[in-house]
Amino acid sequence: MKNFMLFLFLVALAGPLTTLNAQKGMGESEGIAKTGEIPEMQTISGLVTEIKKGPCTYTVGKSVSGTHLMVQTEDDVVLNIHLxxxxxxxxxxxxxxGHHLEAIVFTTEKLPENHFIAKEVTYNENKLVLxxxxxKPFWAHKKGREYWK
Incomplete structure (x- = not known):
């Protein structure tokens, strides 16, 4: 009976954990850096209108909260830059x-239109190499701040 109760407990626990894991990311086990594929890079620029922090539907990483910059271009198109x-x-x-930003970005076929992943961002004469x-993102290394130039 104890084994059966333990089994029921584990099944009950596995349900929510599976759901939580399923809500993160695109369901891929690894990011683009591990695939060896290098997508085409683009340079974009515009005004940062908003900084968003929170869960990211499109991540393949382990972080619960991601940071995005909403950038309005000269053509009045708002781009979502995943950092x-x-x-x-x-x-x-x-x-x-409120600052002008220039970024080197790429996209994948899994991202919606006007969503990009930043490789580098520059604003206020500061350049952040992501x-x-x-x-491969700098946070995959033990040290990170040396990427701020």
Whole structure:
């Protein structure tokens, strides 16, 4: 009877954990850096109109909260620039709202229109390199702040 009760407890526990995990990301087990594919890079620029922090539907990472910049272009198109985990990124860009931003970005077929992932962002004469040439994010390393130039 004890084994059956333990089994029921584990089944009851597994349901919510599976649901929580299923809500994160695109269901992929690894990011683009591990695939070896390098998508086409684009340079975008515009005014940072909003900084968003919170759950990201499109992440493949482990972070619960991601940081995004909403950037309005000269054509009045608003772009959603995915930066990375809030805990690793926010201190670098917390004052970006209202400033002109230039970014090197890429997209994947899983992202909606006007959503991009930042490789580098520059504003206020500061350049933040988020991902290396293979698109591996700096937070995948033990040290991170050396990427702020």
């Amino acid at each position: 990375g985990p809030t805990a690793k990124i926010f201190d670098f860009i917390e004052d970006a709202k 991902r290396n040439g293979y698109l």
